[in-house]
Amino acid sequence: GAGVSQSPSNKVTEKGKDVELRCDPISGHTALYWYRQSLGQGLEFLIYFQGNSAPDKSGLPSDRFSAERTGGSVSTLTIQRTQQEDSAVYLCASSLGLGSGGSNEQFFGPGTRLTVL
């Protein structure tokens, strides 16, 4: 009945490699978000999924970044040909969604710390 979970907690990779980050949202939450937290840029929105609607990809920094959400639950964020500037903590959040008629409060997972050497 836990909160949002993410894996791995830490990932070290070499420049040019692809990485996949996973997020398991809170059961019953229809909305899922990815954010990135880095020293230079603070907390930035990346991508948002709501139910069966097309995702809002407006925050993805380049076409090397993509995400999918299978079955309306688990999501995977993929970064291809990683660069050193991709090093950051990647946070996933979930919520009941705007249609919940209230706050759309987002609950965050523990994050994945990505280091690109």
Added chain:
Amino acid sequence: ELKVEQNPLFLSMQEGKNYTIYCNYSTTSDRLYWYRQDPGKSLESLFVLLSNGAVKQEGRLMASLDTKARLSTLHITAAVHDLSATYFCAVDKNTDKLIFGTGTRLQVFP
């Protein structure tokens, strides 16, 4: 473009003292959120403010919202060491994605 500014960026305060963190945002927003982040940890939701004049309190923390001034405050009363953390405000504009402030790193010392 919606922008969110917090001040101060860093706050060092003595236990027992009171202080206020300010959060300004650039355009009208539907909802304002306050989060706490401990070092190496994720974001913990503190408050959700949904309307003008909203005030919420939890322990030594009280948050308020003035939508006309586009300003939210997080007031700390009689600070204790356990409140040391980084505090973020965030807003959305009916688009769901959160725009975060820069964060305020709070250190409470004896």
